[in-house]
Amino acid sequence: MxxxxxxxxxxxxxxxxxxxxxxxxxxxxxxxxxxxxxxxxxxxxxxxxxxxxxxxxxxxxxxxxxxxxxxxxxxxxxxxxxxxxxxxxxxxxxxxxxxxxxxxxxxxxxxxxxxxxxxxxxxxxxxxxxxxxxxxxxxxxxxxxxxxxxxxxxxxxxxxxxxxxxxxxxxxxxxxxxxxxxxxxLHPELEELQSAITSLSISQPAAKQLDDDIKVFLGWSSDKLIKQPDPDLAWINDIAKLGDRSIEKDEKKSNYQAGTDFENIARQSLEFLGFKVESAFKGGAGGLDLFCSKPYPIVCECKAGKLIPSRTVEELLKLGGMHLGKTQLLTSAKLVIGPGNPSTDTLKAAKEWEVSIINAMTLQKLVELKSKYPGAINLVELKQYLEPGQIDYKLDEYIDKAEKEIKLRSHIIQLVKNYLQNSGIESAGVDSLHGAYFGSNPPQPLKTQEMHEILIELSSPLTGYLGREKGSDWRSDRFYYLRDLPL
Incomplete structure (x- = not known):
């Protein structure tokens, strides 16, 4: 101090x-x-x-x-x-x-x-x-x-x-x-935009975040901003809680109501992750809990309570076939979301009929990752992890992989920032930055062209962590620092 x-x-x-x-x-x-x-x-x-x-x-x-x-x-x-x-x-x-x-x-x-x-x-x-x-x-x-x-x-x-x-x-x-x-x-249009959203930022968290990002980009705020929790995303903390809820834990609500609450938050979670959840399927007696049509079809059954009961897979197949037809059912990914471990017969049926089972907490971890880093979840890539049976460990692998990629990019952004500060220059080429990378306690080895691809990604207008001065070829591109990627 x-x-x-x-x-x-x-x-x-x-x-x-x-x-x-x-x-x-x-x-x-x-x-x-x-x-x-x-x-x-x-x-x-x-x-x-x-x-x-x-x-x-x-x-x-x-x-x-x-x-x-x-x-x-x-x-x-x-x-x-x-x-x-x-x-x-x-x-x-x-x-x-x-x-x-x-x-x-x-x-x-x-x-x-x-x-x-x-x-x-x-x-x-x-x-x-x-x-x-x-x-x-x-x-x-x-x-x-x-x-x-x-x-x-x-x-x-x-x-x-x-x-x-x-x-x-x-x-x-x-x-x-x-x-x-x-x-x-350099950016008078952004200054005008920031001025236009100033009044909105007082009452709307999304506008406040955009306001903060523009200020950092313009150099009106410090390099790092502490990202405040978005009150509109507080529901994320309830995903696992609603999955665990049973009549013993909440005597004021019936098992039916507990199931409905969990179906609703599962629907909200899948939509937040980027799936298109069809509104025609809303569970209830004899109804299919959830059906996602894009970016690929998923038939989903939600089970609140302490355990995933027997015959859950059979119920999913029956309801899915009845509402979607045999062909649509068999060509769709099939998912059961519940808080507990499946019974032996449920697990056997899941592997036989290629049904994936995930815990409510795993769903919450995916949504938490998306809320912190909006571009972190690639749903097409995620499909590869939807194997038959209990797949929480597979999705944990996916989350770990995504977090490592984010940490690598945060490290490279800091590398560019520190290299330019220490060198007293305004931009640097990929060869210089690649040389500095290996002296920076890197999280993983990278080839020069691999690093260049990441630098291009980070200097995209949609990310805006770095800036790029385009050269005659990829080796003559030069990059400069704009803002941090806080972890």
């Missing part, structure tokens, strides 16, 4: 500007004076801008909703100081600089810069490295402090540390270089 130190001063900035700094949207601030590089201070939010222009004229359109929300949330009685800053650079700019490009790299409109130059001849552009305070400091609002916008005020009892930087060293250095060289943003 980094040592605590006192912060006796604070720079007063408009609350939208501070919100942008804390969110990582910008690394720039507009003080009224030159800041000394290395200077450390808290950042004190005020609910006003420079008053030179209206808020609509001052902030860029894609930041305006956030600015308006930040101002509305200001407490007129208490000020919350959440972060501190270290000045890494301070530039003095005038109207000869391309203000339109500067606007694209920050949160302000070109008109804001023009108004500042008209009033004070120059713009002081401070590059700030932002850190979260160990503890939010609450101070009583002082209405007389509004005139201090862009200036320093004295504060007391505020301590800072470097434990929680908003941006990693690598991301901050990248953003600083881009701003210094006034390089146009």
């Amino acid at each position: 980094n040592q605590l130190f006192s912060l006796p001063t604070a720079l007063c900035l408009p609350v939208p500007d501070i919100e942008a700094l804390i969110q990582g949207r910008t690394i720039a601030a507009l003080p009224r004076m030159f800041l000394r590089p290395g200077q450390r201070f808290a950042i004190y939010p005020l609910d006003t801008s420079t008053n030179l222009l209206s808020i609509e004229q001052y902030y860029r359109a894609n930041f305006l909703p956030i600015a308006q929300t930040a101002i509305k949330q200001v407490n007129s009685e208490t000020i919350s100081i959440k972060a501190w800053a270290k000045c890494e650079l301070c530039q003095i700019l005038d109207k000869t600089k391309p203000l339109d490009v500067l606007s694209q790299l920050t949160i302000w409109r070109p008109e804001a810069f023009e108004a500042i130059i008209q009033k004070q001849q120059n713009i002081f552009l401070a590059y700030l490295r932002i850190y979260d305070l160990p503890k939010i400091c609450q101070v009583t609002a002082n209405p007389n402090i509004q005139e201090k916008i862009g200036k320093f005020v004295s504060v007391s009892n505020i301590s800072g540390s470097e434990d929680k930087p908003v941006l990693s060293d690598r991301i901050f250095a990248q953003r600083k270089r881009q701003l210094e060289k006034l390089e146009s943003p």
Whole structure:
């Protein structure tokens, strides 16, 4: 843990500007004076801008909703100081600089810069490295402090540390270089998309995850994000529980209701894995529990309770033949899902009629893997593991194989990241990366072309973990780091 130190001063900035700094949207601030590089201070939010222009004229359109929300949330009685800053650079700019490009790299409109130059001849552009305070400091609002916008005020009892930087060293250095060289943003369309889904991310977990991913991709957030559990997926934890339920464990529900609950969650599980579950088959007396038509046909029988009873296979074959016909039944994969071990006669019948039997917990593990890594389950490949008899161990092999492939890709992403950081270069070829791979305690041996195939996969627009500069042939392709694949 980094040592605590006192912060006796604070720079007063408009609350939208501070919100942008804390969110990582910008690394720039507009003080009224030159800041000394290395200077450390808290950042004190005020609910006003420079008053030179209206808020609509001052902030860029894609930041305006956030600015308006930040101002509305200001407490007129208490000020919350959440972060501190270290000045890494301070530039003095005038109207000869391309203000339109500067606007694209920050949160302000070109008109804001023009108004500042008209009033004070120059713009002081401070590059700030932002850190979260160990503890939010609450101070009583002082209405007389509004005139201090862009200036320093004295504060007391505020301590800072470097434990929680908003941006990693690598991301901050990248953003600083881009701003210094006034390089146009690489992905303005993504910035517009992120702004458009900001309000949705408050209430919708899927939008929140997309919002977080875009921020990481744009360099507005740190390399790693802790993925919060999706409340919409809490049902996954109940798959095995509902399979185990019996009348002894839940006297308030009948065996029939316990079976129906398990059928429903099994249906939800198979749909989540990517199967098309036909709605015409919903179990019940004399009904077929589940039938999946795509990507290949599966006839399924669900058995809640402590044991898979005798004659389960015969029941599956009878109901399947009655509802689907002999030809469809025999050409379909056949599956029994239940919580316990099958009886000897059930196991014998399963092997004779090529019926696979899996435990409810195995189904839950497959769904858990899919929820963590949406592309991890290949249903066509999974079909190869649907052998006759009890196949939990086979599906465990499939899950282990998928997890090893994910770990390998996570390792390669970290390899690219570390290699570029240590080399001080922006991209690298497959030969260099392959050489570094064998010095990185690799999880498994790889040939150069095998590694190139994985690098191509990770740099696909659908994955976006790496970027690719296409060469004249596969050996001249170059790759660069975009984001982590957390395990």
